Amino acid sequence: MNSPVPLHPQHPFPPDFVWGVATSAFQIEGAAQADGRGESIWDRFCRQPGAIADGSNGDLACDHYHRLESDLDLIAGLGVDAYRFSMSWPRVQPSGSGPVNEAGMAFYERLVDGLIRRGIKPYLTLNHWDLPQALQDQGGWAARETVHRFVDYARLAAARLGHRVVSITTHNEPWVMAVLGHEHGIFAPGQRHRGTAMQVAHHLLLSHGLALQALRADGCPARLGIVLNLSPIGPATSSPEDAAAARLEDGRSVRWYMDPLFKGQYPEDVWQHLGSDAPQVQPGDMDIIATPMDFLGVNYYTRGVVSASGAWNVHQGGKPLTDMGWEIVPEGLTELLLRMHRDWQLPPLYVKENGAAFQDTLVQTDAGPRVHDQERTDYIASHIAAVGDALAQGVPMVGYMVWSLMDNFEWASGYAKRFGIVHVDYATLQRTPKDSYLWYRDFLQAQHAQRAPVAAAAA
Numbered sequence: 150m151n152s153p154v155p156l157h158p159q160h161p162f163p164p165d166f167v168w169g170v171a172t173s174a175f176q177i178e179g180a181a182q183a184d185g186r187g188e189s190i191w192d193r194f195c196r197q198p199g200a201i202a203d204g205s206n207g208d209l210a211c212d213h214y215h216r217l218e219s220d221l222d223l224i225a226g227l228g229v230d231a232y233r234f235s236m237s238w239p240r241v242q243p244s245g246s247g248p249v250n251e252a253g254m255a256f257y258e259r260l261v262d263g264l265i266r267r268g269i270k271p272y273l274t275l276n277h278w279d280l281p282q283a284l285q286d287q288g289g290w291a292a293r294e295t296v297h298r299f300v301d302y303a304r305l306a307a308a309r310l311g312h313r314v315v316s317i318t319t320h321n322e323p324w325v326m327a328v329l330g331h332e333h334g335i336f337a338p339g340q341r342h343r344g345t346a347m348q349v350a351h352h353l354l355l356s357h358g359l360a361l362q363a364l365r366a367d368g369c370p371a372r373l374g375i376v377l378n379l380s381p382i383g384p385a386t387s388s389p390e391d392a393a394a395a396r397l398e399d400g401r402s403v404r405w406y407m408d409p410l411f412k413g414q415y416p417e418d419v420w421q422h423l424g425s426d427a428p429q430v431q432p433g434d435m436d437i438i439a440t441p442m443d444f445l446g447v448n449y450y451t452r453g454v455v456s457a458s459g460a461w462n463v464h465q466g467g468k469p470l471t472d473m474g475w476e477i478v479p480e481g482l483t484e485l486l487l488r489m490h491r492d493w494q495l496p497p498l499y500v501k502e503n504g505a506a507f508q509d510t511l512v513q514t515d516a517g518p519r520v521h522d523q524e525r526t527d528y529i530a531s532h533i534a535a536v537g538d539a540l541a542q543g544v545p546m547v548g549y550m551v552w553s554l555m556d557n558f559e560w561a562s563g564y565a566k567r568f569g570i571v572h573v574d575y576a577t578l579q580r581t582p583k584d585s586y587l588w589y590r591d592f593l594q595a596q597h598a599q600r601a602p603v604a605a606a607a608a
């Protein structure tokens with residue numbers, strides 16, 4: 150390919166650095182009614198008029214459920230070390246409790262075996278937002294009982310796959326589930342109450358800690374952790390009001406998760422601010438939440454610029470935007486990783502999602518269909534370089550994963566926003582690797598070539 154983007158970042162990555170690509174179940178699988186799958190809160194939410202920008206849903210999505218083998222070949226063609234995917238809870242336990250739905254579990258066994266056969270390490274996420282609707286009907290994540298249902302589900306999943314996957318993530322992005330789902334109401338289950346959101350966040354963290362303890366007691370050999378969406382948060386202006394707003398937003402979106410996980414306590418300033426919206430915490434909860442992890446994952450897309458008027462991403466000008474309207478700030482990733490390293494005692498750290506939506510055009514060329522998504526290639530390359538900068542300054546980075554393998558259901562934005570490095574034609578479901586896929590493949594080849602002499606010398 151003809152990309153000017155360099156294949157060798159300024160800072161070298163260690164030979165055992167894990168390069169990967171990521172997806173999630175609801176966003177790609179489709180097959181919403183196949184093989185006994187139960188309803189999830191996202192199936193229900195998509196049916197609310199106006200909830201999804203293009204009125205779409207996940208019924209068919211990319212039909213990955215029926216195209217597993219060819220999709221696995223696409224992943225293998227990239228030359229990644231790892232593939233991060235999520236298990237749909239309602240597919241394997243349709244009502245959120247009770248025995249395994251064998252037909253649904255068989256899909257994930259085929260997926261994991263297919264990855265292993267291709268030499269790719271499976272990275273499993275248990276909860277990427279698609280709670281069984283039956284549990285929502287009993288109170289969802291706001292109900293403490295759901296914590297125990299999640300632990301049962303985690304044990305059942307680990308009993309079947311824990312010996313074959315390298316890593317298990319309990320939850321993906323608890324802030325999103327709690328705040329966008331229960332305070333802003335723009336994600337499933339569409340509730341709007343701050344106190345509920347904070348109780349949900351507490352129960353997600355608690356269920357994470359309890360699941361870690363249960364899986365370890367069961368002898369699960371996979372490495373265990375959680376994935377947070379984090380951004381560096383700064384004030385829109387130098388006014389004291391904006392500075393206070395930025396500090397509070399950092400408290401609510403970063404410290405509210407990092408402090409309990411790594412210090413066993415909620416940040417006092419945010420707790421005071423919440424007043425009666427602070428969560429119910431029972432004795433012993435905080436110690437459970439702080440159960441040591443084998444890794445932490447961070448998803449990074451952009452920075453936050455906050456003003457006292459309540460705006461979250463005030464654009465300060467000069468920064469290019471993605472199709473989501475998010476500023477492109479690769480140096481923000483380095484800043485975030487350095488801050489995390491400074492403020493908390495981190496376990497090995499991954500970037501578990503990083504990528505960008507752009508308006509892609511599929512063009513016909515003599516070489517077949519192509520998507521010239523130079524902006525996405527630039528985005529990925531510059532963020533990989535940002536990870537390299539953090540690594541060079543001592544942050545314990547161990548891996549990086551692109552979001553996402555293919556265009557998919559982008560939640561409230563429907564199918565209009567494309568994050569894939571593989572283009573999906575939603576009329577035919579045909580997959581076309583974009584130029585960013587070809588660049589990442591070439592980049593990984595260059596990384597692997599650098600690895601070989603090191604590995605040979607060590608042998």
Ligand code: IFM
Binds near residue numbers: 448559568
């Ligand atoms: O598509 C989502 C993903 O499911 C979670 N992290 C952010 C991505 C882009 O919005």
